[in-house]
Amino acid sequence: MTTIALLGCAHIHTPGFVRAIQRREGSLRVTWVHDHDVQRAARWAAEFPDGMVGPDLDTILSDPGVDAVVVCTETDRHAPVVLAAAAAGKDMFVEKPLGFRSDDAFAMADAVENAGVRFQTGYFMRGDGKVRWIRDRVREGAFGKVTRVRASNCHSGALGGWFDGEWRWMADPSVSGCGGFGDLGTHILDLLLWIFGDVEKCTAQIDPGTGRYPGCDETGEGLLRFRGGAIGTLAAGWDDVADPVGLTVSGTALHATIVDGELRVVREADGPVERIEGLESVPAGFEAFLDAVSGVGTPELVGVREAAYRGAVMEALYAGSAAGTWVTPRSV
Numbered sequence: 001m002t003t004i005a006l007l008g009c010a011h012i013h014t015p016g017f018v019r020a021i022q023r024r025e026g027s028l029r030v031t032w033v034h035d036h037d038v039q040r041a042a043r044w045a046a047e048f049p050d051g052m053v054g055p056d057l058d059t060i061l062s063d064p065g066v067d068a069v070v071v072c073t074e075t076d077r078h079a080p081v082v083l084a085a086a087a088a089g090k091d092m093f094v095e096k097p098l099g100f101r102s103d104d105a106f107a108m109a110d111a112v113e114n115a116g117v118r119f120q121t122g123y124f125m126r127g128d129g130k131v132r133w134i135r136d137r138v139r140e141g142a143f144g145k146v147t148r149v150r151a152s153n154c155h156s157g158a159l160g161g162w163f164d165g166e167w168r169w170m171a172d173p174s175v176s177g178c179g180g181f182g183d184l185g186t187h188i189l190d191l192l193l194w195i196f197g198d199v200e201k202c203t204a205q206i207d208p209g210t211g212r213y214p215g216c217d218e219t220g221e222g223l224l225r226f227r228g229g230a231i232g233t234l235a236a237g238w239d240d241v242a243d244p245v246g247l248t249v250s251g252t253a254l255h256a257t258i259v260d261g262e263l264r265v266v267r268e269a270d271g272p273v274e275r276i277e278g279l280e281s282v283p284a285g286f287e288a289f290l291d292a293v294s295g296v297g298t299p300e301l302v303g304v305r306e307a308a309y310r311g312a313v314m315e316a317l318y319a320g321s322a323a324g325t326w327v328t329p330r331s332v
Helices: 014-022 038-045 057-061 075-087 102-115 129-140 180-196 285-294 304-323
Strands: 002-007 028-034 068-071 091-094 119-121 146-154 199-207 219-226 231-237 245-251 255-259 262-266 274-276
Touching: 002 057, 002 285, 014 285, 028 038, 028 057, 028 285, 057 075, 068 075, 068 285, 075 091, 075 102, 091 285, 102 304, 119 285, 119 304, 129 180, 129 245, 129 255, 129 262, 146 180, 180 199, 180 219, 180 231, 180 245, 180 304, 199 304, 219 304
Parallel strands: 002 028, 002 068, 068 091, 091 119, 146 231
Antiparallel strands: 146 245, 199 219, 219 231, 245 255, 255 262, 262 274
């Protein structure tokens, strides 16, 4: 039986994570639940048979019965929790983004690596069989010279008022570190960096959208030049009623796009569209973390330095938008 402590319950994904743990009753259990909002901690502790509100981080992290922790605090509270968990030798899942800024993200990466603990974050899109097919073809060189990459991750969160109540902090960049562009864009930025490698320079246009959340961006478009030569664009935000085209990779020898959940491929100029079906997906994000701490299979996890670098590139995209210029992200 693997024992998990929840350190922070602020993130909008907390309910989904709780359900994921509950589905594994018999192999996982939650004991301590901690949050600076004690009432919130008590509400989520009540979801588990052994759940208890933790009095403080030191008590929880010094408990030898705790095998791993799940960090879902507000983003500006990540650093002290992650650093303390690393010092205590606890495996950890940290909801994205890892850091409020690149400085604290890389400091956390150093601490986690030095402690030698297992790390994972919420980049669940890596598990999609269609994305993995595209990644494998890129690595094989099947696309020829990659000339155009487009990725999009948008939903209607601002239109539907998702952040009006309990999760209002996620639309307050002074707490979350970003708005809608960073919140959703980090997922597809992870895919682009995972497939195409590091970024030479980048910029963006990031806007308030509907203006529902004063001082917070809701939508944006990024432009990236990868060190390998590919040009990429990234769309993300909370102001869309539909987002049918998730990922497009175009090269001199192959074109692939994910449209309405289908992988469509063209293998020659003006050739027919082929639908690739039956691709196997693998656990990713939180499910991969639960597999890892439970000893189930050999799940692929996101490296903590990878997570920090995604924060650095996103920071550069915001800086590029603010200054109206290209920015070179902080290196790994």
